[in-house]
Structure formats: structure tokens, C-alpha cells
Amino acid sequence: xxxxxxxxxxxxxQMEELSKEDRALVESAIKATxxxxxxxxxxxxxxxxxxxxxxMVIGANQENAVFPLGLCAERTAIFAAQAHYPEHAILKLxxxxxxxxxxxxxxxxxxxxCRQVILEMEERYKQPMRILLYGTDxxxxxxxxxxxxxxxxxxxxxx
Numbered sequence: 001x002x003x004x005x006x007x008x009x010x011x012x013x014q015m016e017e018l019s020k021e022d023r024a025l026v027e028s029a030i031k032a033t034x035x036x037x038x039x040x041x042x043x044x045x046x047x048x049x050x051x052x053x054x055x056m057v058i059g060a061n062q063e064n065a066v067f068p069l070g071l072c073a074e075r076t077a078i079f080a081a082q083a084h085y086p087e088h089a090i091l092k093l094x095x096x097x098x099x100x101x102x103x104x105x106x107x108x109x110x111x112x113x114c115r116q117v118i119l120e121m122e123e124r125y126k127q128p129m130r131i132l133l134y135g136t137d138x139x140x141x142x143x144x145x146x147x148x149x150x151x152x153x154x155x156x157x158x159x
Contacts, residue, residue, distance in 0.1 A: 007152040018132075018139060021050070026134045028056050029094035029124060030103065032073065035060035040067070043098045045108070047073035048080050051088040057081040059101070074114040089125035093118065096134040107133035107140045109148060118136040118145040119152050 015023060025048050031045025038061055045061040059077025063070040074095060081090055097108045110118065110131075122129050127142035142148055 001061060008150065009143065010145040011140060012138050014138050015134075021138050022132055024095075025050050025056060025092055025094040026096065026139065028058055029073075029096040029134060030134055031058045031079075032058040033096055033098050033103075035040040036073065037062045039063055040065070042100050043097060044099070045073035045095065046092045047077040047096075049077045050091045050092040050094075051081060052087055052091055053085075053088050055085065055088070072111060074110050075117050078117055081082075082147045087129075090121050090129055091127075092132065093131040094134060100155070103136050103142060104132075105133035105135050105137045107138070109133055110145075115145055116153070119149060119154055120140075122146070123154050 015026065018026065028048035029046045032048055033044040035058065036044035036046060038044045040063050047059045049057050051057065057080050059073045059080055061070065061073045062076065074093065078090065079138070095108065095110065097104045108120055118129055122145060131142040131145065133140040146152060
């Protein structure tokens with residue numbers, strides 16, 4: 001038997017330690033939580049992506065009484081960016097969430113479906129996407145979705 005060890009590298013910083021650009025992206029994600037339609041879960045998630053031309057595109061989770069028909073904030077932001085600016089790579093993604101008590105203290109991470117979509121964007125543009133997960137306690141910085149999706153299924157997996 002052979003043991004395989006997988007490791008992830010994630011930084012934990014305070015908002016004031018972020019660059020001006022990263023802070024603006026996180027603040028955009030926090031603001032995007034206000035656009036969430038989370039009537040059923042009361043869990044509002046906002047996301048903001050930074051394109052290679054400096055433009056930011058936001059997204060927010062959208063729920064429906066038929067639960068599988070909702071969509072996560074990360075995917076709404078990514079899909080909106082791709083629908084409007086497909087020629088521009090997504091460099092960064094920021095995510096923030098809040099519930100009835102306010103912004104979450106611990107950062108929340110993308111679900112499996114969102115991780116797969118982020119991976120596809122990294123593959124499409126042949127570069128990693130920096131991910132900033134906001135919580136009032138601090139921000140996780142992930143340099144590629146592969147750090148949180150180490151055994152990923154990508155195009156190479158089908159060859």
C-alpha cells in the first residue's frame with residue numbers, strides 16, 4: 001500500500017493586511033450580499049470577481065421554493081462575467097456571507113459545484129484564480145481552487 005498526502009496552502013490575514021485591490025474586491029462581495037434572494041435559508045452570500053481588465057462583476061445567491069433551482073453567488077458572478085466579458089480572464093474571486101445575525105465571523109467556502117466551475121475557469125484561461133474568503137475574524141487567501149479541490153476532475157482527467 002502507498003500513502004498519498006495532499007496539502008493545501010491557505011493564508012489567513014486581516015482586512016487591513018490586504019492590498020487596496022483585494023480590499024475593494026472583498027468589500028464588493030460584502031455589498032453583493034444585499035442582492036441575495038435567500039427567503040428560505042436567510043443565508044445571504046455575495047461574490048465579486050476581478051477581470052484581467054480591472055472590471056469587477058458581482059453575484060449573489062438566488063433561492064427558489066424548489067431548492068435545486070437556486071444558484072450560488074460564486075456561480076452567478078462567474079457566469080455573469082462570462083456572459084458579458086468572455087474575452088477577459090477572471091483573476092480573483094471574493095466571497096462573503098451573512099445571516100440574520102450579520103456577517104459571518106468565519107469565512108465560508110465555495111460548495112463543490114462552485115469549486116468545479118472555478119476549476120473550469122482556471123483551465124479555460126490557463127491561470128489560477130486567487131480566492132478571498134471573507135469573515136469578520138479574517139480573510140482566507142487561496143491561490144488556486146486546486147488547493148481546496150486537490151483531486152479535481154478536469155479536462156486532463158478525460159484523456
